[in-house]
Structures are given as C-alpha cells and as structure tokens.
Amino acid sequence: MSTAEHHALHQRCVLITGATGAIGGALAKAYAGKHTHLILHGRQQAALATLADACRTLGARVTTSSVNLTDEAALTQWLQALCATHTPDIVIANAGKNTHPEAPGQLEPWADVQALLDINLKTPIAMAQHLVPAMQARGSGQLVFISSLAGWHGLPTTPTYSASKAGIKAYGEGLRGLLGPSGIGVTVVMPGYVTSPMCNAMPGPKPFEWPPERAARVIKRGIDANKARISFPFPLNFGTWWLAVLPASISQWLIKRLGFDHTDDLGGA
Template identity: 80%
Template sequence: MSAAPNLTTPERCVLITGATGAIGGALARAYAAPHTHLVLHGRQQDALSRLADACQALGAQVTTSSVNLVDEEALKQWLHTLRKEHLPDIVIATAGKNAHPQPNGALEPWDDVQALLDINLKTPIAMAQHLVPAMQKRGSGQLVLISSLAAWHGLPTTPTYSASKAGIKAYGEGLRGLLAPYGVGVTVVMPGYVTSPMCNAMPGPKPFEWPPERAAKVIKRGIEANRARISFPFPLNFGTWWLAILPAAISQWLIKRLGFNHTDHSGSD
C-alpha cells in the first residue's frame, strides 16, 4: 500500500476496487479532484501506478493496494486498517471477472466458476460485512455494487456470470432497504456492454456498446443522486428488462433469435 503526500485535507474518501479495469479506472479519473482521497485497488500494479499518478495530477490524494480480495483474512485486515485511517464515504466494488462455456456445450470449468463467484459475489458481500457497521455508526456512507443487464435474464453465453450478477443485484436491493434508516445508501449498477478486455472476450453480439468514460459519467451522476439502480444504455436495458417479465419460453426464443445462444467460444478474465 502506498500513499501520496497529503497536500490537502480530504473531504471525502472514495474506495474503488477493480480500479485497473475499464469502468474502475474511468471512475477513478471521474472522482479525482482536490479534497478527495481515492483508495484504488487493482491487480495490475504497473497500470495501478499510472492511474494513481493521473489522479494525483488532478489534485486527489491517492492510496493504492493490490491485496488479494478473495483471501478473506487479507481482505479483513486491509479493510480494518482502512476503517481506522479513513472510513470510506463511497465504496465502489467494480472488481470482477467472467467465464464462458466451452465448445460443444461443455459447462464452464469448475475452477473458473468458483473464482468468478468469489470475486463477483462473495467479495462485495464480504466488503459490506466489514464496512457497513462503521458506516451505520457514523450515520453515512454509500455502497455501490456492480451488477449487469445480464442479471435480468441469464444468458447461455455467460450462465455463471449472469447468476453472480443476479445475486449481487438482489443483495444490493435488499441491503438498500435495510440500511436506509441508518443513513447508508446502496446503489446497484447494471451496465450493458462497456468497451474493455473482458467485454471483448465475451462471445455473442454487443449492441449499444459504450466507452468506459461515458459509463463512468452516468454512474457517478447516479451515485451522487443516491439512485437505487443505475442501468444503461436505455434500449438494451429496456429489452433485457422485458426478458425478465415475459414468459420464459418467449424470452428464450428471443435470446436464440438475437444470437446470444452461441457458446462455441471460451475464455475468462
């Protein structure tokens, strides 16, 4: 963990995991400003260092970490130290990964499934467990959980990813009502396709793909308004929402017609 010189007194602390990813990096730059302490987590240390430099140049105080988020004890110790130094005002859990079925209809490898569920679902929930009690005591804070439009209806091209994003969507929705009386907000973000290596590796069509900077702008605006859900782009959100409410046979017919049933690709991020 490293820290930049404290040239200004931070007025807010923003924690972003997955900061070396496309959305996480764009959000870090969007939040970088004087009187802001950014805690940026990422696995790619060179990219993380460059991002920290860019955010410092915009006036932010920056702390970085590459702690293993799926190591429960390491995560606990990191967040315990962070709570003591500066409890985050906003926590944005963007770290995640994808996995795909193998050719000829073979399921995703079990090791890939476990790794995906650990980072996409268990880690954000564990972060809430470690940070929420202190936020409740303080009477303020906001958790931002990254779901996906794939949470509306599972896709044959990414069944485990869809399941993890549906799970974090439901968790965030439940948590929002639970924590509202304590002044703690919860926002669930449901992006469509955002340009990134993970997006590029996904099989199937990618309609209405957005650059990460555009996604970050919309997410930041929604966080500031404490919106319960931030979903985009509208045409794809509207279409996938219908998949969730139509009879399953119709939804699955539409998915096949749109080309999302093709699984002769594989890969993980």
C-alpha cells in the same frame, strides 16, 4: 487543528476496487479532484501506479492496494486498517471477472466458476460485512455494487457470470432497504456492454457498446443522486428488462433469435 488536518477532514474518501479495469479506471478519473482521497485497488500494479499518478495530477490524494480480495483474512485486515483511519464515504465494489463455456453444450470449468463467484459475489458481500458497521457508527456512507444487464435474465453464453450479477443485484436491492434508516445509501449498477478486454472476450453480439468514460459519467451522476439502480444504455436495458418479465419460454426464444446463444463463438475469444 493544523491546515493539513482540516483539509483531511473535509476530503471525500472514495474506495474503488478493480480500478485497473476499464470502468474502474474511468471512475477513478471521474472522482479525482483536490477534495477527494481515492483508495484505488487493482491487481495490475504497473497500471495501478500509472492510474494513481494520473489521478494525483487531477488533484486527488491517492492510496493504492493490490491486496487479494478473495483472501478473507487479507481483506479483513485491509478494511479494518482503512476504517481505523477513515471509513470510506463511497465504496464501489467494481472488481470482477467473466468466464464462459469452452464448447457447445459444456459447462464452464468448475475452478473458473468458483473463482468468478468468489470475486463477483462473495467479495462484495464480505466487504459490506466489514464496512457497514463502521458506516453505521458514523451515520453515513454509500455502497455501490456492479451488477450487469445480464442480471435480468441468464445468458447461455455466460451462465455463471449472469448468476453472479443477478445475485449481487438482489443483494444490493435488499441491503438498500435494510440500511436506509442508518443513513447508508446502496446503489446497484447494471451496465450493458462497455469497451474493455473483458467485454471483448465475451462471446455473442455486443449491441449499443459504450466507451468507459461515458459509462463512468452516468454511474457517478447516479451515485451522487443516491439512485437505487443505474442501468444503461436505455435500448438494451429496456430489452433485457422484458426478458425478466416475459414468460421464460418467450424470453429464451428471443435470446436465441437475437444471437445470445452463439455456440459458434464459444471458445473463440
């Protein structure tokens, strides 16, 4: 075996979608190192190239892709090609988007709803369909799904986003029990507000907002420990958790009192 082949066999392969986003980029840099092969996916090709160079400077081997994740045929072809070479050890399905009502009392545009559900919910599940058999054949792997504290209780300012994050939370929780006996870990991440363009565009207050680098450190530490759930920051997580367990009428009264149905903010982002 050559030195290069030996080195490749001992590299940890980490796949991150949405790597050009704030959390994705911070996670890429957190994982970058001389024993890591990063597969970074992002739609913004210039930003992706810059991120790849930064991760290479930190010692990582980097492969990039801008494949359309919501194109089922393209996604299948991409993941099959990856698994034919080396099935990723850790897969962080981070790509996502948000939408919100454009005016008080109006539903979100249907085209926006469909696009959001495709990338936030359908794509991570589709990725699992292709990756799990390869991970099971190897006997190891870890899937990481990005939910949100909005998954505890739907917010009037972002109902479809809340629904998608509640859905991927439930899917990841179910998958963890299903795949545990196969040696595959599943982690659900429930961030609060993390500084990013998507966060800035969200209507309503943004208490306890974290920089992406801090979020990435907490997420990586939780993934390394194969935690079932990573949720932060504590004060906001504790508060939103109560929204899930209290009677719905009380939760919805609290949401209104706390300003998370700010109709004056809708359409102003």
